[in-house]
Amino acid sequence: MSRETIEVPITGKIISVEVKVGDAVKEGDVICILESMKMENPILAAVSGTVVEIGVKAEQVVKPGEKIAVIEY
Template sequence: MAQEIIEAPIPGKIVSVSVSAGDTVEEDGELCILQSMKMQNPILSPVDGTVVEIKVEAGQTVETGDVLIIIEEA
């Protein structure tokens, strides 16, 4: 099965992570919240699948293109 790599679309700070490794997620389900320029932006799953790995934690600063979460497509 294919893996979907979720990357930061903008630089900012991870406010919260809504999933754990092994969780099943649905397309458009919230994965984490990324704060940038005082706005909180939900990062949503582009696919149905299972969370394989979480590469970030709350409070971490990320740059555009940093890998946040890896999902195994259902």
């Protein structure tokens, strides 16, 4: 099985995490909401599969490149 790692694209704060480990997600589903530049930005699943890892939690300040989630597909 392949793994897709979703990384933080831009400095900001995680407002909410919308999935948990074990959840099945479809391409385009919201993984978490990242607040950056005074805007709430959804971070989406790039592939359909199963969430096997979550690297962030709500209220966490994050930097580019940090792991948000890993999806196995």
